[in-house]
Structures are given as C-alpha cells and as structure tokens.
Amino acid sequence: MIDAAELGRVFRVRRQVVHAVRDLSFHVAPGEFVACLGPNGAGKSTTIKMLTGILAPTSGRIRVDGLDPARRRTALARRIGVVFGQRTTLWWDLPLRDSLELNRLLYKVDRKVFRDRLDELCVLLDLGAFLTTPVRQLSLGQRMRGDIAAALLHDPAVLVLDEPTIGLDVVSKAEVRDFLRRRNAEHGTTVLLTTHDLGDVERLCRRVLLIDHGSLAFDGTLDDLRALVPGRTSIEEVVTDLYLSSRGSPRTPPLPPVPGGTSGTA
Amino acid sequence: MIRTYALLVWAWTRAAAQYRVSFALMAAGAFVIGGLDIAVIWVIFANTDSLAGFGPAEVMFLYGTSELAFATSDMLFGNVDRISQHIKAGTLDVMLVRPVATWAQVAADRFGPHRIGRVVMAAAVLGVALARLDIPLGRAWMVPVMVVSGIVIFTSMFTLGGALQFLLTDAPEVANAFTYGGAMLNQYPLSVYDPRIVQGLTYVLPLAFVNWRPGLYVLDRPDPLGLPSWTGLLSPAAALALAAVAALAWRAGIRRYRSTGS
Amino acid sequence: MTSGAALPLYPRLAWYGFRRHAAYWPAALAGAFTNTVFGVLRAYVLIALWQARPGLGGYSVADAVTFCFLTQACIGPMQLFGIGLDLPQRIRSGDVALDLVRPAPLQLWCLSEDLGRAAFLFLARSVPPALAGAALFGIVAPRAPAAFLASVTLGVVVSFGWRYLVALASCWVMDDRGLATLSLVLTTFFSGLMLPLTIFPGWFGSLTRALPWAAMAQAPSDVYLGTAEPVRALAFQALWATVLLALGALLTRAARRKVVIQGG
Ligand SMILES: Nc1ncnc2c1ncn2[C@@H]1O[C@H](COP(=O)(O)OP(=O)(O)O)[C@@H](O)[C@H]1O
Numbered sequence A: 001m002i003d004a005a006e007l008g009r010v011f012r013v014r015r016q017v018v019h020a021v022r023d024l025s026f027h028v029a030p031g032e033f034v035a036c037l038g039p040n041g042a043g044k045s046t047t048i049k050m051l052t053g054i055l056a057p058t059s060g061r062i063r064v065d066g067l068d069p070a071r072r073r074t075a076l077a078r079r080i081g082v083v084f085g086q087r088t089t090l091w092w093d094l095p096l097r098d099s100l101e102l103n104r105l106l107y108k109v110d111r112k113v114f115r116d117r118l119d120e121l122c123v124l125l126d127l128g129a130f131l132t133t134p135v136r137q138l139s140l141g142q143r144m145r146g147d148i149a150a151a152l153l154h155d156p157a158v159l160v161l162d163e164p165t166i167g168l169d170v171v172s173k174a175e176v177r178d179f180l181r182r183r184n185a186e187h188g189t190t191v192l193l194t195t196h197d198l199g200d201v202e203r204l205c206r207r208v209l210l211i212d213h214g215s216l217a218f219d220g221t222l223d224d225l226r227a228l229v230p231g232r233t234s235i236e237e238v239v240t241d242l243y244l245s246s247r248g249s250p251r252t253p254p255l256p257p258v259p260g261g262t263s264g265t266a
Numbered sequence B: 001m002i003r004t005y006a007l008l009v010w011a012w013t014r015a016a017a018q019y020r021v022s023f024a025l026m027a028a029g030a031f032v033i034g035g036l037d038i039a040v041i042w043v044i045f046a047n048t049d050s051l052a053g054f055g056p057a058e059v060m061f062l063y064g065t066s067e068l069a070f071a072t073s074d075m076l077f078g079n080v081d082r083i084s085q086h087i088k089a090g091t092l093d094v095m096l097v098r099p100v101a102t103w104a105q106v107a108a109d110r111f112g113p114h115r116i117g118r119v120v121m122a123a124a125v126l127g128v129a130l131a132r133l134d135i136p137l138g139r140a141w142m143v144p145v146m147v148v149s150g151i152v153i154f155t156s157m158f159t160l161g162g163a164l165q166f167l168l169t170d171a172p173e174v175a176n177a178f179t180y181g182g183a184m185l186n187q188y189p190l191s192v193y194d195p196r197i198v199q200g201l202t203y204v205l206p207l208a209f210v211n212w213r214p215g216l217y218v219l220d221r222p223d224p225l226g227l228p229s230w231t232g233l234l235s236p237a238a239a240l241a242l243a244a245v246a247a248l249a250w251r252a253g254i255r256r257y258r259s260t261g262s
Numbered sequence C: 001m002t003s004g005a006a007l008p009l010y011p012r013l014a015w016y017g018f019r020r021h022a023a024y025w026p027a028a029l030a031g032a033f034t035n036t037v038f039g040v041l042r043a044y045v046l047i048a049l050w051q052a053r054p055g056l057g058g059y060s061v062a063d064a065v066t067f068c069f070l071t072q073a074c075i076g077p078m079q080l081f082g083i084g085l086d087l088p089q090r091i092r093s094g095d096v097a098l099d100l101v102r103p104a105p106l107q108l109w110c111l112s113e114d115l116g117r118a119a120f121l122f123l124a125r126s127v128p129p130a131l132a133g134a135a136l137f138g139i140v141a142p143r144a145p146a147a148f149l150a151s152v153t154l155g156v157v158v159s160f161g162w163r164y165l166v167a168l169a170s171c172w173v174m175d176d177r178g179l180a181t182l183s184l185v186l187t188t189f190f191s192g193l194m195l196p197l198t199i200f201p202g203w204f205g206s207l208t209r210a211l212p213w214a215a216m217a218q219a220p221s222d223v224y225l226g227t228a229e230p231v232r233a234l235a236f237q238a239l240w241a242t243v244l245l246a247l248g249a250l251l252t253r254a255a256r257r258k259v260v261i262q263g264g
C-alpha cells in the first residue's frame, strides 16, 4: 500500500542544508496499522507530507496505492484520508455539517452513500451533539473527531494521521483510539499515524517505525522494540533511552520505584 | 476547477449572509472606498480642464473601464494574493490534500461578497462616462471586450503576485506593487507617464491592454507611441498570453513549495 | 541583545517596539518597495497636473514631486493604511483586561511602543522611497531640517492618538473591521496622501486642512518644503496631539470601567 525506497528530503535554510529525511525505506501492506515514533524534529511530518504529495522528495522513490504522490497529488487525494492534529481540514467559520457537506461535493461522493457513511460516523464518533456548531467553537476533542470524519467520508483505502491525539484529554484520546482500531479492523483501512503518545502505540499498533534524525532507526513489532534495550520493561523507558542515546547523552540509571506506588509500566 | 470555485464561493457567501448588517456596512464601505478615487479625479479637474490631453469624461471612461475590471477581479479572485498567509499558517498543506485545484481553493477562500460595493461604484462611473461621451456603436462594442480582457489581465497579475509569494513568503507586500500598482497605473491616461514606461507596459507586462490601447481605439484617439489603432483590439490576445504565463508561474510555485517546519 | 536593560520603562518599551518590528525587516523592505512604486506613479500624475497649472497650491513642479515622495514616506511611520496596534486583537481575546490593570497607564505604554515602531519604519520605509524619488526625479532639500524632524515626530503622535481611539473603540463597537475601514478612508483621503490638501477647492479645502489627519502627512511635508510657517504647523500638530491624547485618556478610563469592573 505504501512503498518508500531510499526516500530523502533536504531543506536549504540560509545556505545550510538540513536533511529532514534521509535514506528512508519501508513498506506498509494493505490493512496494516503502523505508528511512526521519533523525537521532535526527527522528520515524521516531512515523511507524511511526502506521502500525501504536499512535498516532493529530493531523492528516492515513493508510491502510495501505486501512485507517485507529488506527480499525481489530486488523484491520490481521492484515495487517501489525511488528518493533521495541529491544524484542521474543516472550514473554520462553517458549521461542522456544512464542512462535511462541502467535502462531499469536493470529493464527489454520492448523496445517498454520503448519508449512510455520515450516519455511521455520527454514531461511532458521537458527532450528533455538535453537527450544527461552527468549527471554531468546537473543543479540541470534538474538532478532532470532526476532522477524522471528514477524512473518511470518501472511504479512503489509506488513512494518514499526523499527531492525531496531541492535546486531547484522556477521554477524547480513548475515543479516537477506539475508533481508529475499529476502523482498521472492520473496514480494513490501512492506517499510518505519528505520535508522541506511547499509549497510542501500545493500544493500537502491532508495528512501530522509529525515525531519528531523518533515518529509520527501528522497524518491527512492539515486543521487538522492548527487547532492544535489555533491562527495560516499560516502552516509555525504552524509547527514552533510545532518544537519549541518539542525542549522545548517557543512559540515565533507572529510577528507584516510588515507595508504596506502582512503578513503570502503564 | 470552475465547479470547485463555485462550491466554495457559495459556502462563503452563505456564511457571510448570516451577518446581514455587517455585510451591508462593509459593502457600503467598499462603495465609499471606490468613491475616493473619483473624489481625487474631481479635485484634479476642479483645477484643470485637461490632464495630459484628456478631458474629465475621457479620464472617467479610462478610470471606469480599468476599475470595473480590477474591482471585479479583486472580488472574485483577489484572495489569491493571500497565499503567503496560507503558507505561514499551514492551511496550504490542507488545500493540497484535497482532490481539487489549489488555485480555485485559494481564490475562493474567504470570498467577500461585500466587495461588490466597489464594483457597483466602478460600473456607475463607467455608465456616467459613456453617457457623456456618445461613442458610436461601431467602436462601443469593444467596451465589454476590454472589461473582460481586463479582468483576465488583473486576475493573471494576482496569480503572478501569488506565485511570487512562494519565493518571498516573508515579504508578500511586494506583490501589491504589481496588483494594486497595476490598478492605480491604469486609472489615468498612460500619456502622463514616461513613454518608456508605456512601452514596457505594452511589450513586457501588457497592462496597457487593460484600458489604454483599447481605450484609444474606442475614443478614436491617436497613439502617442505611433502604433496603429487596431493594436487596441489585441487586448484579448494579450490577456490570454499573460494568463498562460501566470498559470506556468503558479505551477512552478506549487512545485517548489516547501511547507513549514513545525 | 540586552542593551535595553539599563533604560527606564518607557524608553525601554520604545526600544522593544523598535526591535520587535526590526525582526520583520523583509516585510518592511517590501513595504518600502511598494511605497516607492506608488510614489513614482503618483509623481507622474502630479507632474501632468502641475504642467497644466504651474504654481498650483503654492507648489512648483519640483515641490509637488517632493510632496508626493514625502507623503509616501509617511505611510510606514504614521501607519496611514492600518491601525498598527495589537490592541484590537487583545480586546477581542480579552487580554486587554491584563493591560488595563497594569500599574503603568495603557495609553503611555502603547505610545512608547508605537514610537519605537515608527522609528524603525522611518529608517526602513521612509528613507528608501525618498532616496528613490531623489534619484529618479530629483527632490528639493529640506528648508528647516530640525523643524521637519520635530514635525514628523508630532505627526506620529497625532496618528497614534487617532489610531488608539479607533482601536479602543472596538471595546464598544462589535465590527472592528468596519471601524478600521472607516479609519482607512478618512486617513488616506484627508492626510494629503492622495493629493495635496492645498489644492482642494473652497471651504472643503479649508476644512480638510484643519482636520487632525492634515497633521499626519500634509503638515510635515509643508514644513519640509517651507510652504508652511514651521511654528504654526508645529503648533497645529501639537494642538491635535493634545486633543486626541486627552480623548484617548478619557476613553481608557471608560474602557477600564467597562472591562475590569463590569467584566467585559
Ligand atoms: N519547510 C521546512 N523548511 C525548513 N526546514 C524544515 C521544513 N520542514 C521541516 N524542516 C526541518 O526538518 C526537520 C524535520 O522536521 P519534521 O518533519 O517537522 O519533524 P517531526 O515532525 O518529526 O517533529 C526539522 O529539523 C525541521 O526543522
């Protein structure tokens, strides 16, 4: 479904060359659920932007559902759904329902099909209470659910999410996670998401891509990732160690358990 | 592209229609702003009978044709020059992942129907000028042609200005010199300017084809540069050529778009 | 970048205003470029008018061209096209309540920052159009340089006084965009930016020359050209500065009562 081969992207910032992504190769099969981890500035968003055709790669090759994103951006847009946690794809001043209706027209979804899908999404994402509210008045959790609905109305084969749980409270986070897991299981939608929240990873994904300084540092299952750093059981500690060692900082000794409390794993 | 544009414009119009009073006030404001230019022309002709060889009715005719084209273009597509705001805010990323033309999305974004006020003012000025000038039908047919060509030329200028902002994201105001500057330029007979400027506006950046060259034809006036009067009929060709250049520049801009690091 | 640290509060605020705008120097240079292009276009129109009517309004052709570039140079420091203050956003977001309870008066605070901003924009957006005008058309030398600088400063203060009133009015008027548009219309037309107010006919002309907007661009230009008595022009500007600042102080009191005591 997604094929990246030696993918690279450089930015020139005031005569300096920044390798945001370099030599990245991976393959995602249809129906997989993959999380992309990595410290801030690792190159996750840049990768997503290349997958969706927003940015053209400066080296390497990428195919999403058989298409070259940068060349066939609009054709690809019909087949994928994209969610940006940091910004909305909805129209700020329009009520959520109008935003979704506008998406229906832009994506040329049949009216009847649209109604059925919207009904389903309304139930699963609990949109009913705020369908007529202008998007700018929605809470972050409501807005994110609206955004996810908008990305799925044209029933894409691939769903790409850049930090979909950023800033959400625990309840909203759980709702979003549950929904994504069901979508993946019941519709077979391929999902690729980036996140800083390890809870997302533990609850959702069999497979993790760890990106660091623009390159692939790890590609495998969660258990393999745990096994990578001996002596650490919580995924949080493992990732902290990996991030620190990539910065060149020494490993921190494990903290002693909090007296009387439960330590470590969530 | 037209369908996308119409859909988005309709959505924004409906959103604006919720605030009727605000819309009426803003439309009135746009009408008054359009009137300021006329007030300036009035002050000029309160002091003289002719400006660079042209009388008040002729200047109003030149002003009216250019301003009608510019105000219409500005209302319909002028938001293309807000592209730097979309680049900085990251909203361009969102537009790029939709399966429709980016240009139409940017042009329609925040469509402000209140700008009709300025169009109405321009149309009124042109109407008054035409009533005073008594132009024979044999040449008057060119007036709608020049207005439509002018809309295409100004829209191309907005698009070129937008494309430039992919390079100069931090200095979008440079584009204003070409878009609003182009409009200001054509408000007066080009005979007020240095002939070299007029040559540049004929052969390089064809702004002289908005109203000056076709206007000379309609007014049956000789060309100070000595070009034959039928060159005034070339406005549609000039408009299409500029539109083609603008389309290429826009594509080049999108291709070299580099998003923003978050 | 700690050279502002030793200064007392208000000069330090001015210095911050200067630095904050200096960070956007590409935008300022773009503005200077656009002001220059418009200056050139307007200069040709004025030349055509003054060729038809030499000596109009007491200006020679060279005076008229100089006037044109001087008023273009006023756009940046005097913010003739915009409000140029953060106040409307802060009112909309409610942050203005914090500003109003500070021990330093809001108006003086804003004025200090605005003077710093104007100083930067004078360098970045006023000097380039004037130099371009001098290179392309030749502009006359200032008659009274010291009085001119004083007049520019007073022009900035008058413009601040006006913009502060407009900005603070959005505490009461819902539609602050409409207000900004109204201010734009009044300022561009009555400041002398479009045409010298000295050629506006009859009683209308006399009226425009007495209004506060004339103190923003027309008065400094006349002091520069020597077409106005410097003392009279400066007194005229000082009068309007006093009136507008006093009105601003009253409006600040009312705003504090509305925002802080009634809670918005
Ligand atoms: N448009 C851009 N221009 C310049 N540098 C960029 C741009 N986008 C990203 N970068 C740089 O590339 C690197 C990777 O950024 P990004 O992909 O946003 O990281 P992440 O999403 O993993 O936090 C960072 O060093 C960032 O500063």
Ligand SMILES: [Mg+2]
Pocket (backbone or CB within 6 Å): A044, A045, A046, B262
């Ligand atoms: Mg990111």
